[in-house]
Amino acid sequence: DIQMTQSPSSLSAYVGDRVTITCQASQDISHYLNWYQQKPGKAPKLLIYDASNLETGVPSRFSGGGSGTHFTFTISSLQPEDIATYFCQQYVDLPLTFGGGTKVAI
């Protein structure tokens, strides 16, 4: 199975800060990586697919990058509504696997 390691597991930042989360794959997954946002008590929501493509309707302050084994997810200017846990997910191979999540607080 491909292991996905996210860091940090949690972070706290100020409104307006730039926030970056990393996701490391245990083997080369090319660009087959997605990012989801999960607000408390809610289902996850797709934000970024194929490592860097912004899902329709998602604010442009969210972005993703990377390829191979190292990926980043950035919020360019943290907003109060961005309080959530963020997960990466690889889809190059079964079983599909997720990172452990990064909890973002203000």
Add this chain to the structure above:
Amino acid sequence: QVQVVQSGAEVKRPGASVKVSCKASGYTFTDYYIHWVRQAPGQGLEWMGWLNPKFGGTNSAQKFQGRVSMTRDTSVNTAYMELRSLRYDDTAVYYCVRADRINSWFDPWGQGTLVTVSS
């Protein structure tokens, strides 16, 4: 709009079975895969398996093989996930999600179904 709506919360005894439904709307049910993902309380996301609604084919993660069944009824655009021989550590929120192929991203997600295993 495109959505998948799941059945309500369940409480089951250890050893019992649970069947969760997932009704699709806003798109052609047989054109997309349905995957199942679960999340134990306070934990991360765990992929369980996929269902091809058009042909009924399925595949599940190794840890669930022999214990999970994924089926569908195309007449009512609904997918089902049955998990048998429930254990305490099966307590989780179970999500159905739409995907355009087996290896893909998930969008949208159902609202989740809490399954509690308790004696």
